[in-house]
Amino acid sequence: MPINPVLASYSDLAYGTALVLYLFAMVLHAGEYAAGRVPVTAAGGRITAQGTGSVATLPPPTNVTEGGVTDGAPSRSKAERIGRSAVALTGLAVLVHASSLALRGAAIGRVPWANMYEFTSAVCFVAVAGWLVVLYRQRNAPEGSASPAGPAPLRRLGVFVLLPIVVLMFLGGTVLYAQATPLIPALSSYWITIHVSAAATATGILLVSGVASVLYLLGTGGSTRIAARLPASTSLDRLAYRTAVLALPIWTFAIITGAIWAEAAWGRYWGWDPKETCALVAWVVYAGYLHARATAGWRGPRAAWINVGGFGMMLFNLFFVNIVVAGLHSYAGI
């Protein structure tokens, strides 16, 4: 299958465009975050009890009008408007990003995630797309289940979700960048579609989960100034948990299909190759996270720390193991 260099260069162009758009969206979100000041008095109700073993109970977040507009005017506050345009821009960016992936796939005639540049791009795409799904579902949540104030606006986390995306994509486009090439023999297998797609999907979702847990820890860490601007910590905890629950079976699937592929490619389904080992370690950490959520005394910050550690392990596996440790996965190349 020959490479189509024209499509490949359009793909690169779309990648750069998406990165710039993400950057703009992040700046807008930062503006929203700065404008969306919440009176500190309201913060008391935002930090919930945790670790008690029972369902946390608290008064619904005090109804705080965004941006301090208190006259009940129907017009949207400034923060609200900035936030909405940030989301719109993110949506546009994700479309451009999708076209970058599609063009690269068309240029090389296979799934475009076989080296670190391509893989990082796919992970970021899944993370942002997943993030937009979260926002969409929050907006469309049934009225009855929301507190009168409406669910705490997760949207305000946009800046924190986009920050790692921008950093990863910047690294991907510079340090990790690789020209479009056909696959080496070791990767020519339909398993690449199955195994790596699953790995990228799970990693992208876990990125969102990790961000939620980091913010949860910031919010419960004692600084009311930070906490006051974040959504209720229960929302963050719930977001982290539900994304992790979604991602863990996908991650399990990625490891199992990796093992099936390894049986066909390397002569054994499991051989403690560094990437395999680290994938298992990350899996164990996430299993620990879910167990911790079900163990009295481990819920709350402790569980959140485990989740953050799990994502640290994923990043470690992606970057350190690929670049520094020599293993069978190393051909994936930079």
Next chain:
Amino acid sequence: MTRAHSLTAVTAALRNTWRGLTSMRTALVLLFLLALGALPGALLPQYSLNPQRVRTYQAQHPTLAPILDRLGFFEVFASPWFAAIYLLLFVSLVGCVVPRSVEYARQLRRTPVATPRNLDRLPHHARARCDAATEQVLTATRRALRGWRIAERAEPDGARTLSAERGYLREAGNLVFHIALLGLLVSFAIGKLVGYEGQVIVLANGSQFCNSGPLAYDSFRPGQDVDGTALTPFCVRVEKFTPTYLSTGQAKQFRATIAYQGPNDLSSGTWHPYQLEVNNPLRIGGTRMYLIGHGYAPRFTVTFPDGQQRSGVVQWRPVDNATLLSEGTTKFDPPGMTDAALRRTRQLAITGLFAPTAVFRGSLLSSAFPDLLDPAVAIEVFQGDLGNSSGRSQSIFSIDQSMVDSGRLKEVARQDLRPGEQLTLPDRTVVRFDGVTRFVSLQVSYDPAQHWALGFAVLVLGGLGLSLAVKRRRLWVRVTPAGPAGTVVELGGLARTEAAGYGEEFDRIAAELLPPEQAGEGEEGRVSDADQPGAGVL
């Protein structure tokens, strides 16, 4: 202390240990220990993966390495402490799963628990007046709760209640997950015990390999229960190896054209053709053969002064995987020499570099491309005692440097040769570089338990999916007659596990059962999820 006392003390201690070991918290800690213990196995070089890199590491860290070695850090997955962690986890898992399975079986036969007195204390609650009669409401409720396990009860004051519970599959999934995890561990261990792995290099010029025993291999790693006498008998003949490269030198495809004889063909002598490729092993029964590497074996012909000829084709090992520049040694014994002492002054070694596509940087040979476009060798010829009768094991890729240092093996010539070119040694021996043969390196693996491992892995995934997707939840309905034709209907709900998402389902059921226009008294009548401000997210 009496003997009976100490006995009870011992049993108490044992019971406490068992309880501690099987608690969730211990399992958590063990999980983390497992993760932590596996890490050095990923970060430090391991004997089992690459002994060469272990030795390099040891040379670089002369003080630290012996300590790490003593602690088993270069063999983590075979070390006693790693085994201890997973055995403890294993025991903890068994201790956790067995009682839970029993409890689950018991629960399956139990009816849903009676309706609590105060439904408004539950996390989910709704209440409304209905015009319908009790029986009607109950019928509607039963219809709404199809798929739930239901128990109906009557209360002394005339109220009727309905307890419903759903999501039993969660525990089933969870148990399947944990049991399958045990199965996976056992399958892995069995595979390690009765399986084997062997590697062998075969010239791609019609040479044969037969799986007759460990000695047929260049390296053989048997499981503890393998003595090598019962390997599946089969033979392969490697006809040809064909790599395809892009102009950049990147490989596109490796293909070995082989023929093989399975166990039933050996007597009849039938050969079956097969294309062995990366990602496409040859499977003969439960034994698999893989193409894992390739390289070049230069061919030399030596014409000794007495006119006798000897040819040698030995694989040289690639030193650069991108260009397949290779190094190696081809050794010769002088023919027809019966005097061992004399023979040891006349042995010959051709050692040096081989490049499939030669470029010379100054006089230094290197390779520009991995394929055979313009091969050349840069060789040094040594004559004397190769030291291979000294009893020490010899590398096939190099000469014994100590023989050179002691002067018993001397360099007599060095030259760059293209195929067909030759050089003459001082004693009139002629060394000709004839050409080159490709070789493939093959791996044979046998693991009869791997299908079990796959089966359990699928169960692990299925069980995990079930236990994460299904929610165990309870719902109660109390119907109290009020007035001549009406009733008061009260609903309460409780998620027994992670509560996420139950609010929506509860609200849907409540909306189905309670008339909208009388949706309760005021705001709080229908708001069920006040404790979960984020409900509905996702």
